[in-house]
Amino acid sequence: MITYENVEVRFGDVVALPQFDLTVAEGEFFTLVGPSGCGKTTALRVLAGLITPSAGSLHVAGRDVTRMRSDQRQFGMVFQNYALFPSMSVEENIAFGLRVQRLPKTQIVDAVAAITEQVGLAPEHLPRNVAELSGGQQQRVAIARALVLRPKILLLDEPLSNLDAQLRQQLRGQLKDLQRHFGITTLFVTHDQDEALTMSDRIAVMNRGRIEQIGTPREIYAQPATEFVCNFIGAANRLAPQLVERLVASGDVEPADDTTTYLRTEKLSILDGAKADGVVELPGTVTDTAYHGTTSTYVVDCGAAGTLRTVQPEDGRSYRIGDRVTVGFHGRDLLQYAASGDIVTQRVGRDEALSA
Amino acid sequence: MASVRRMLRNPLFFVVTLVMGWFIIAFLVMPNVSVLQAVFVDRTGSPSFRAVERLLDSHRAVDALRNSFLLAAVLSVTVNVLGIFIVLATRFYAIRGARLLWLGYATTLIYSGIVMVSGYRTVYGPTGVVTRIIRSVIPGLDPNWFTGAGAVIFVLTISSTGYHLLFLSTAMSRIDLQTVEAARLMGASDWRILRSVVMPVLKPIVYAITILTFLAGLSALAAPQILGRGDFATIAPMILTFANSPTSRDLAATLAIVLGLSTIALLTIFNRLERNGLYFSVSKVSAHLTKQPIHNRAANVAVHATAYLVFVVYVLPPALIVLYSFTDAKAINSGKISWGSVTFDNYLEVLTQERGYRPFLISMGYGAVTAVAVLIAMLVTARMIQRYRNPLTAAMEYLLHLPWILPSTMIALGMILTFDRPQPVVGWQVLTGTVALLAVAYISVKLPFTFRLLKAAFAGVPDNLEDAATLLGARPTYTFRKVLIPLVLPTAAAVSALTFNSLLDEYDLAAFLAHPIYQPLGMVIKQATSGETVTDETAHTFVYTTLLMLIAGLTMWLVYGRTGSRRPPPTATPNRERPRRAEPDPMEVL
Numbered sequence: 001m002i003t004y005e006n007v008e009v010r011f012g013d014v015v016a017l018p019q020f021d022l023t024v025a026e027g028e029f030f031t032l033v034g035p036s037g038c039g040k041t042t043a044l045r046v047l048a049g050l051i052t053p054s055a056g057s058l059h060v061a062g063r064d065v066t067r068m069r070s071d072q073r074q075f076g077m078v079f080q081n082y083a084l085f086p087s088m089s090v091e092e093n094i095a096f097g098l099r100v101q102r103l104p105k106t107q108i109v110d111a112v113a114a115i116t117e118q119v120g121l122a123p124e125h126l127p128r129n130v131a132e133l134s135g136g137q138q139q140r141v142a143i144a145r146a147l148v149l150r151p152k153i154l155l156l157d158e159p160l161s162n163l164d165a166q167l168r169q170q171l172r173g174q175l176k177d178l179q180r181h182f183g184i185t186t187l188f189v190t191h192d193q194d195e196a197l198t199m200s201d202r203i204a205v206m207n208r209g210r211i212e213q214i215g216t217p218r219e220i221y222a223q224p225a226t227e228f229v230c231n232f233i234g235a236a237n238r239l240a241p242q243l244v245e246r247l248v249a250s251g252d253v254e255p256a257d258d259t260t261t262y263l264r265t266e267k268l269s270i271l272d273g274a275k276a277d278g279v280v281e282l283p284g285t286v287t288d289t290a291y292h293g294t295t296s297t298y299v300v301d302c303g304a305a306g307t308l309r310t311v312q313p314e315d316g317r318s319y320r321i322g323d324r325v326t327v328g329f330h331g332r333d334l335l336q337y338a339a340s341g342d343i344v345t346q347r348v349g350r351d352e353a354l355s356a
Numbered sequence: 357m358a359s360v361r362r363m364l365r366n367p368l369f370f371v372v373t374l375v376m377g378w379f380i381i382a383f384l385v386m387p388n389v390s391v392l393q394a395v396f397v398d399r400t401g402s403p404s405f406r407a408v409e410r411l412l413d414s415h416r417a418v419d420a421l422r423n424s425f426l427l428a429a430v431l432s433v434t435v436n437v438l439g440i441f442i443v444l445a446t447r448f449y450a451i452r453g454a455r456l457l458w459l460g461y462a463t464t465l466i467y468s469g470i471v472m473v474s475g476y477r478t479v480y481g482p483t484g485v486v487t488r489i490i491r492s493v494i495p496g497l498d499p500n501w502f503t504g505a506g507a508v509i510f511v512l513t514i515s516s517t518g519y520h521l522l523f524l525s526t527a528m529s530r531i532d533l534q535t536v537e538a539a540r541l542m543g544a545s546d547w548r549i550l551r552s553v554v555m556p557v558l559k560p561i562v563y564a565i566t567i568l569t570f571l572a573g574l575s576a577l578a579a580p581q582i583l584g585r586g587d588f589a590t591i592a593p594m595i596l597t598f599a600n601s602p603t604s605r606d607l608a609a610t611l612a613i614v615l616g617l618s619t620i621a622l623l624t625i626f627n628r629l630e631r632n633g634l635y636f637s638v639s640k641v642s643a644h645l646t647k648q649p650i651h652n653r654a655a656n657v658a659v660h661a662t663a664y665l666v667f668v669v670y671v672l673p674p675a676l677i678v679l680y681s682f683t684d685a686k687a688i689n690s691g692k693i694s695w696g697s698v699t700f701d702n703y704l705e706v707l708t709q710e711r712g713y714r715p716f717l718i719s720m721g722y723g724a725v726t727a728v729a730v731l732i733a734m735l736v737t738a739r740m741i742q743r744y745r746n747p748l749t750a751a752m753e754y755l756l757h758l759p760w761i762l763p764s765t766m767i768a769l770g771m772i773l774t775f776d777r778p779q780p781v782v783g784w785q786v787l788t789g790t791v792a793l794l795a796v797a798y799i800s801v802k803l804p805f806t807f808r809l810l811k812a813a814f815a816g817v818p819d820n821l822e823d824a825a826t827l828l829g830a831r832p833t834y835t836f837r838k839v840l841i842p843l844v845l846p847t848a849a850a851v852s853a854l855t856f857n858s859l860l861d862e863y864d865l866a867a868f869l870a871h872p873i874y875q876p877l878g879m880v881i882k883q884a885t886s887g888e889t890v891t892d893e894t895a896h897t898f899v900y901t902t903l904l905m906l907i908a909g910l911t912m913w914l915v916y917g918r919t920g921s922r923r924p925p926p927t928a929t930p931n932r933e934r935p936r937r938a939e940p941d942p943m944e945v946l
Contacts, residue, residue: 050823071829083824087842096838097828149828 001026001185002047002153007056009042016042017209020056024187024202029179031188033196034206035232040189043206044155047187049073060153076146076184077155081162082138084130090141091126097149115148118181120174136167143175147182154179156188160195172199193233197221205229227260227337236262236335240306243282252280252331258339267333268310270298270319271326279328284308286323300327359746366832372736373748379733380755382781383800387770388758391616394609394773407606417607420594421614427508427580427590428573434513435569436562438666439520445663447528448554450647452660460667463674464518466908470578470863470878471901474885475673476511477502477582478680478894483689485676504587508579514670515579516572519565527561528554533645546651567622575615575763577864582882591615595765596867599772609773612766623761674905681898685891706899716900719877723859726798727852730806733799735848738810739840753807760804768868771797794869794876801865802855813847814840850915857911861904877904 002024009017017039024030032040045051047058049070057066065073084093091112098108116123119140125133130141139159146154156175160168176199179186190196196203197217204214205228213225224230239247239261247253253261271281284302294314301307310327319325336344364370398404411417445451446458467475480486482499491497531554539553555562577592584590591611598608650656680688687697706712737756741749759767775787787793817840825835841848863878870879877900884893 045823048823048827050826070823070826071831073827074829075827077824077827079820079824081818081820083818083820085821085825085839085842087839087845096825096830100829100834145824145828 001028001061002187003059004043004047005057005059007043007046007053007058009039009046009051010054015209017046017053020209020211022204022211022214024185026061026185027183029176029186029188029199029201031190031196031200031203032206033190033193033203033233035191038206039209040191040206041157042209044157044187044189047153048075048077048155074149074151075153075155076149076151077157078139078142078146078159080158082142082159084138084141084145086129086131088130089127090121090130090133093130093141094126094144094148096145101149111148112144115144118178119144119147135163136171139163139171143178147178147184150182152185154182154184154186156186158190161190161192168195175199197233205232207232224335225343227262227341227343230262230335230337235265235309235311237265237268237306237308238262239334240304243302243305246305247280247331247334250280250331253334253336254344256336256338256344259344260337260339262335262337263308263329263333264335265297265309265311268308268327268329270300270310270312270317271328272317276328278330278332280331281326281328282308283324283326286319286321286325289319289321298325300325302327357746359744360748363740363744363746363749368736368833368836369740369744372733372740373752376733376737376752376756378781380752382779383771383796384755384758386779386781387767387774388762390773391609391612391766391770394606395613407610411607411610414607416589417594417598417611420589420591420611423505423580423588424574424576424591424615427505427512427576428570430509431512431516431573432566432570434509435516435520436566438513439517439524439565440562441662442517442666443520443524443528444550445659447525448550448645448648449659450649451663453664454647457663457667458521460671461517462521463670463905464515465521465912466905467674467901468515468518469861470582470882471861471904472515472673473511473578473582474881474897475677475901476507476514477885478898479673479676480507486672503583503585505584507583508576508588508590511579511583512573512576516569519568523561523565524558527558529645531557531645536645536648546648546655549648567625571619571622571763574618575765575864577765577867578882581867582885592763592765592864595769599769599868605769605773608769612763612769615763616761616766619763620761674901677898677901678905680895681902683895685895688895702895702899706896706903712896712899715875715877715880716903718874719860719862720856722795722798722862722876723856725795726802726859727856729795729799730802730855731848731852734803734806734810735841735844738807739814739836741807742811742814756807757804759801764801764864765868767800768797768865772868788869789871791871791874794866794871797865797869798859798862802859806851806855809847809851810844813844817843853911853915857908860907861900 002022004020004022007017007020008015009020020039020043022043032043034040042051046053049065049068053066057064059065060073085096088096094112094115095108098111103111112126113123116126121137121140121144125137125141130138133141139162142159159175160171163171172195188196188199197220200217202214202216203220205212205220207228213220213229215223215225220229220233224233230236244253244259244261247261248255271279275281282300282302282305284300284305286298287301287307288299290297291314295311296314296318298310298312298319299307300310308327338344364373395407396403396405398406442457442461446454446461451457464472478484480502484502487497487499487502490501491499535553536549539549544552575592576590577596580588580590581593581596584593591614595608595611595615598604598611650659679693681702682699683693683697684699684701687693706716737752741753771793772788775782775785775793776789778784778786787796821839821843822835825839826832830838861878861881862876863882866876866878867882870876881897881900884891884897
């Protein structure tokens with residue numbers, strides 16, 4: 001459906017997007033995730049036609065759209081700050097694109113009424129000025145405005161980032177439902193890994209203008225292909241060299257020069273006494289705790305083995321600062337990366353990946 | 357170059373580039389070239405410094421130069437002393453009746469220029485009420501005592517405190533109260549707080565106002581012309597005198613260049629100050645300033661007394677003018693005004709007889725034509741320059757600022773010198789002496805102000821509104837009309853109102869360029885109030901002044917006055933990118 005081929009974007013001497021290649025399938029909810037300045041919004045704006053690439057080409061449904069004007073592409077877009085027209089009412093905002101197309105009045109009224117209902121806005125909102133709406137309602141107007149034109153592609157540029165946590169959670173589901181309902185190919189840009197993991201069919205993790213990894217949310221989380229992805233998606237402990245040497249000696253880690261070894265925080269457990277086979281055990285002292293409701297995070301000082309962070313489910317056990325504990329993990333859960341950032345050994349979650 | 361090509365592909369921007377290019381060359385560049393030619397090229401076309409030599413040989417011209425710089429320097433001190441005092445009295449210290457005092461001081465915002473100078477001459481002049489009171493105490497006092505340098509400085513000092521009321525007041529209100537409270541908790545006295553906490557943060561704006569005051573003093577025309585008389589000649593009236601004779605126009609041009617160069621030099625300093633920025637608070641959550649009591653009782657009494665004395669000085673002329681507008685010349689001259697002498701005859705004559713309303717209509721016509729023409733031109737130009745950054749738009753932007761950095765007298769003289777012969781750029785027409793040239797001059801001088809404010813307003817509109825409209829299928833012209841213009845409309849309306857208002861009593865350009873038959877209000881007021889006694893014509897000018905104050909007051913209220921009680925302008929933008937306020941920002945006005 002969407003294909004970026006060697007797309008390059010330059011702003012003067014700065015290369016914002018070097019040699020960008022990507023393919024998004026029809027009807028897919030595809031997410032570009034990465035830190036600020038990684039080029040994800042640039043990639044989105046290139047597709048929207050708001051930025052002309054310096055090189056490369058863009059195809060949509062087999063048609064070259066690289067030089068096509070953005071007003072002719074028939075894409076819908078929801079902006080980070082919604083970009084609602086403050087001088088217009090809700091109804092005028094939603095109907096803007098329909099009026100540009102000079103559709104009959106009755107058709108416009110019907111289309112606006114239908115989309116208003118679908119996005120969960122009340123009809124009494126229509127005559128109000130958009131400035132009088134709450135953030136969530138403004139967001140729904142922006143979505144309605146984009147969807148009312150029945151675009152082939154929907155572009156979402158961090159549309160949830162200005163909402164409070166609860167509303168964001170609620171709208172994630174609604175946005176995904178709408179996307180499924182309309183069967184619309186969606187390119188979503190976010191820096192929030194939770195949003196990326198929970199909403200997407202596939203994800204591309206970007207760093208410095210390049211794609212580090214493309215995969216399903218499960219693949220991205222369980223099999224981070226690079227050290228950057230491992231650090232950006234989820235939380236991981238970087239193991240101290242002394243601990244890695246010990247693990248090499250015990251055969252839990254393959255010997256390799258100049259590598260970095262990681263362990264996901266949830267793969268490190270606080271052991272309750274019984275020793276299990278193949279578990280690497282480390283005694284330590286709890287130095288910090290944080291309670292999150294369903295889980296708790298503990299920071300454990302393991303002496304020469306370094307300080308490790310573990311996330312434990314709230315199962316009735318709790319620890320206080322100063323408590324002596326033993327933490328443990330399986331060698332198969334370790335992630336080992338070469339100096340280039342590429343993965344060397346990846347034993348973690350092999351079973352889950354296969355089952356996925 | 358790709359940006360230029362992309363810009364000119366838009367038909368609207370193509371037409372505007374052509375029209376503005378023609379206007380800039382014809383009316384902003386050529387007149388200045390003419391002034392330079394008049395000074396540095398002789399009649400044979402050879403380079404010459406003869407005009408400069410003649411100027412230096414002229415005692416009158418050298419005196420005028422010296423007087424102008426002296427006036428500007430003195431005003432820089434007197435205006436700041438008075439301006440800072442009235443702002444402190446009304447905005448910083450807890451003075452009883454501060455609102456009333458502010459209203460009195462703010463009369464200079466609705467009553468300035470030639471109208472104000474004439475007003476002070478009416479009150480302090482030979483037949484004025486103040487002169488009469490003083491002469492009753494000192495019978496030997498010359499009735500014309502209110503002339504010369506002292507009178508010019510006095511009137512210009514009062515008229516120039518408007519900058520302080522508008523801009524220093526705004527700056528003062530942004531001072532973080534917590535800094536004042538912190539100083540007080542550390543044992544600082546009122547005086548110490550003022551000197552060490554308050555004034556340092558206001559320094560940049562005081563510097564900026566000082567430069568503007570210096571420039572106003574340097575190029576003042578009406579006050580030195582009416583009140584200076586022969587005793588105190590300055591540059592601008594001298595340029596006007598020299599410009600009236602073809603044999604001395606080179607001297608006028610030389611003086612205009614001195615004025616222009618001084619202005620450019622000072623504005624360069626001003627821009628540097630502006631770049632340094634204004635820092636009112638470094639705290640994340642600043643507290644709103646509240647009025648501070650003066651703890652020293654003697655100081656409190658002295659400040660109250662001075663504040664009310666200054667109030668009387670400010671209010672007396674406009675109050676008397678309103679009163680005089682309801683009486684006849686005989687009653688004013690005799691100083692005996694009773695209920696019996698109160699009449700609406702002056703208003704009836706001004707509003708019903710052609711002789712009375714003609715100057716008003718002429719000025720309103722000039723104001724309306726200028727406001728509309730400048731607004732239409734600058735709406736498109738400002739958007740084009742704000743959106744496309746390329747050598748063509750950069751050149752246009754710099755050239756559009758020419759009238760902002762050059763004094764009115766130099767612009768007027770340049771136009772006289774350029775268009776007193778057929779010019780191909782205007783279809784081989786002679787424009788000097790026509791009605792059109794004054795309109796062109798008004799449009800020229802109002803371009804930078806409108807441009808700056810509209811460009812700022814467009815810059816305040818988030819780019820993604822335009823992107824959103826484009827993605828919804830709208831073409832650039834449709835987006836401009838339906839999305840962008842409604843957003844900058846409040847600023848556009850405010851700027852147009854200020855432009856219209858400022859031209860109603862304009863004198864400086866009219867003195868050079870007005871058509872002898874179509875005399876605008878400023879010229880009529882000047883002529884009617886220059887005499888020794890009050891005539892019926894003078895009484896008509898009091899009606900004009902009263903009406904002008906009403907119009908100006910209404911404009912100021914519409915543009916600035918409602919901000920205090922008004923809610924923030926509607927915005928659909930949830931984060932930091934809020935559109936700019938609708939009314940002109942003080943620093944933009946500066």
